[in-house]
Amino acid sequence: MPADPRLDRLANATLLVPFESYDAPTWVLDGLAGGMAGVCLFHNNIADTEQVARLNAQLGEAAEAPLISLDEEGGDVTRIGQRRGSGYPGNAALGAVDDADLTRAVHRSLGAQLRRLGFTMDLAPSADVNTEAENPGIGTRSFGADAALVSRHTAAAVSGLQEGGVAACAKHFPGHGATRQDSHLELPVVGADRELLFERELKPFQAAIEAGVRSILTAHIRLPELGLSGPATLAPSVVSGLLRTELGFDGAIVTDAIEMEGVSARIGIPEAAVQALIAGCDLLCLGRFVYADGVAAVRRAITEAVAEGRLSAERLEEAAWRTSQLRAWTADRPTAEVAEHIGLDSARRAVRVEGELGSLRDPVVVEIDAPPGIAVGEVPWGLSPWFPGTRRLDAAAADAAEVLEAARSRDLVVVVRDAHRYPDTREFVDELCRLRPELVVVEMGLPAWRPRCRAHISTYGAARVNGQSAAELLGAPAGASVG
Template sequence: MSADRSLERLANATLLVPFEAEHAPRWTLDGLADGIAGVCLFHNNISGPEQVTELNRRLSEAADDPLIALDEEGGDVTRIGQAAGSDYPGNAALGAVDDPELTRSVHRTLGARLRALGFTLDLAPSVDVNTVADNPVIGTRSFGADAELVARNAAAAVTGLQEGGVAACAKHFPGHGATHQDSHHELPVVDADTDLLHRRELLPFRAAIQAGVRSVLTAHIQLPRLGQHGPATLTPSLVNGLLRTELGFDGMIITDALDMRGVSGDIGIPEAAVRALSAGCDLLCLGRYVYADQVAAIRAAIVEAVREGRLPAERLEDAAARTAAARAWTRSRGTVPGDEEIGLAAARRAVRVEGELGRLSDPVVIEVDAPAGMAVGEVPWGLAPWFSGTERIDASAVRADEILSRATGRDLVVVVRDAHRYPRTRALLTELCAARPDTVVVEMGLPVWRPQCRAHVSTYGAARVNCLSAAELLGSATVASIR
């Protein structure tokens, strides 16, 4: 094999690529056969269990056990639950319960389900400590705001996923929980010095590493108080220095998606790929819409960087060896059966009620819409499957008196999602509760803010099982027949 072909195959071994549809295109299959490390599936690749199982079978046959990955956190971030919502509560709900054995059991069942569908790598769990209430990208994806709580549940989640048969991935290193910005759109800042970083952000990563996590995913954030003014993903002192050397992580380091503006907005994806490898990353998650021609351009940029001496060939060889080791680990894994009832049981344990709920009679159910984040996507949520006539409204386009008129003589239930982040939602809810103090409010995000109302129900997430657990509390007559 020529030197150029050897370099191209080494470059391929660092790529985790997306593709366009529910079937694998020829460029993807050929690329896997030519050494591409693996693929990452998104909503556009999955329509149902049978389809994705067959797709993953075809992908696995294209090469020697490629990595077949997805972002399946349970809760609000779900790929296999896109059609109806997840069967597993997310981290916020599990953190509210704070029972590591429950967290482990939920993730073991999730891992076993993913393995049965043909996946080998789950880009989860999020082990960020969510200390900023209005964090636009983490929120319910975190176990909570307490570092020790997050750490013990992070270790449990990692253990459970890997018992289920898939490699886990602790993210977003060195911690995305203290940001006010979304790295999909810009480069967020974490205002933490070295001492705070070790006491807060890094504690869950240490726990995940001690639990044997097979991979860690880097964040596109900057930490200026550490003297760092670019994305962590591209910073050798954080990736190779802090994670690899100081924390002693010897597994595969994966970038967050390189199509995010927080890392490639000013330099382009090919250059971001070169710099990420140089910083110490091993597997380049390219994003959702980076297809054949762009993948070829990224490969060419990596090869050219080696030729120019900007990227040592030894660094590329090391990265390729680590992705190969991850593939070998997934090849050897068995699976521990899960408990298919555990998701709903966990969601029920997470629900909290403040006030007197009582029995509702023919309630009017109003859902106040909230925009889905980039990581979440369009996934159904709310109480509509269990309460006929449920209406989804825009808080800026409806008057309180219209809702009050509709609810005359009937109980009123208002469902919100992260109300603390949306002033118009809070204003509408405040007006409704002032006129109807007997209103029941169901919060399906983080319960940071609550109005004065008869009862406030917190589900800590909007997964299908979270919504079902709320419907049970509210006494829906249809719950038993459709769950």
């Protein structure tokens, strides 16, 4: 069957694609000229601010108001801060401060910075209520475990980002905070019934809608209490029913990455894309590694589904229209000012100390390694920029006696990240605390576990500014910069 140029263009209008390099390849520029909605940038597309600003300018010239997006949450999930760590604290730190005006100001500055770099859409904030401490995918990306707190800060973050000049995208609908699995690898389960869902998970999304959020991103989660055997992203009852009809959201509905195992493992990426459109999604975020051939396969699957009558032309036209409305909103947005010191100032406000810290004598700093989450990637964390002799250890292989000997005449600081999730880390830190109870522990993840020690510092995140806020408490010079 010959290609239908009109259908191809409509299909293109639903695609948010990745690409493989620091420069825009021809297939991306041609795709944008052919109606493709936009791109999503990842670590592999960003070398530094100058390079990404040039890249985004090139992308912006390829079509009228393409969506140039990224996952920039601040805190642990950062793309523009990939080499040094983010200059903004993440949601958990802002939730710990619990000042909605501050959250709005932080996100206004972040949005303004992104807009200056040429971005028009930010796949943030996370509106998930993190009620499960063992959650491997959310954690410090959430403002907290209380629905009311998460709601007011989600609304503030949405307002701030959009005042900064970029379209916000609240995620992961209908809520990823009560899971114990990572949807990058499998299909997580949320065991909430309809009543609990409305009381807990959906409140932040309602707040985001009331704040005028331009887009909402779906979660690849299963809700058995609602009768779902597959992911919410592919469920008309969730996307068209719950979000569009019951909550009254009239903006663009975006999928989480279609290449994630939680949505496409059993049916493949092209079929998952088709089913997401049928369910009511408007914009398909294809993921990190779906390049030219994969994009062509998705486009072909969409047009074939229309030809077969599985996907109505009206539904595809509606998705393309909603995406065009989002693009039009991003065009020529006024931008706010970047507040130069707000990231560090807010991280300092978030840090908490339990116990008696006192003054430390030339501390020996030891970090216990923790694997990065897939959403986070390889981003620097820890205190080594302020304490150059810092050592990074594997808890399973570390020798407590050797660590204590190295710090025999000096204070000892042990840095962990989400220690509650790693038994080897807890066992090793407990042993150190038993042998030397006057040591100090710094937790740079969720402070869900606290060992018996002299003092416990919680930063509520591992961004560069979170690290600096802890380092200053430990005696590093205030205002010291990362090299």
